[in-house]
Amino acid sequence: MNTNIDLHQLVECIGDAIVVADVHEKIVLWNPAATRIFGYSEQEALGNTLDLIVPERQRQKHNEGYSHSMKTGTTRYGASLLKVPAKHKDGRTLSIAFTVGMLFDASGKANGVVAVIRDESERFAEERALKKRLSDLENPQT
Template sequence: MTSPIDFAALVAAAGDAVVVSDPSGAIIVWNPAATRIFGYTAAEVIGQSLDLITPERQRRRHWDGYAKTMQTGVTKYGADVLRVPAIHKDGHTLSIAFTVGLIHGPDNAVRGIAAIIRDETQRWNDERDMRRRLADLESRVA
């Protein structure tokens, strides 16, 4: 017989950020990897808006989609990896990749959205630098 899984321990041990927000967009779960990636402690973000990590220029689109998901109980991003900019506590921009999942209550209503997030800033910067070097080399050959 297997022992029951301690889901809080699983979330805490995850190498990727686990961020869960309630129907209003307030953060209700924030694991140690989220602290490592974004710089905020759980105590600083629990109950706060996702605006803490969402760049201002993306907020309207984010909240429009968030509201639609809460109303319909459907997300078009369930299996897709999304790549977007985000904001670190100190203000610098991050490049993150994440997947989302809807958390349903016993009545099947959406009670929250869980995001599993990875910091891809270094990869994004490396790819940008490689594209620049390639363009420079191609311009020298032409």
């Protein structure tokens, strides 16, 4: 097996967004897929907080959870696939699915998170339309 994998190239070419934020929620890594999904260029995203993509109504819960994770070095989500709303640069709401991992410094103290994110907006809309159609078929208007 070739172990000479260029990790920068991997991050750049993968189809899912990879977003890394530091202990203060400042974005320190933003790959091209993140630009495609959220509309912000790497230059616009780097140095901003995750509030850039977290909808206002979710921010307090998100910020509390993030702060708790940085203090404890744990996330309650583990390897679970999270499905939440997110905010695009143009203001529209996205439906995203992502996994999150904790990052640690050499002393073992939490110093950030990495999220691997996929835009599920189209699939979510299709699923919602199918559920409505099924409901309409099961409960016809008389």
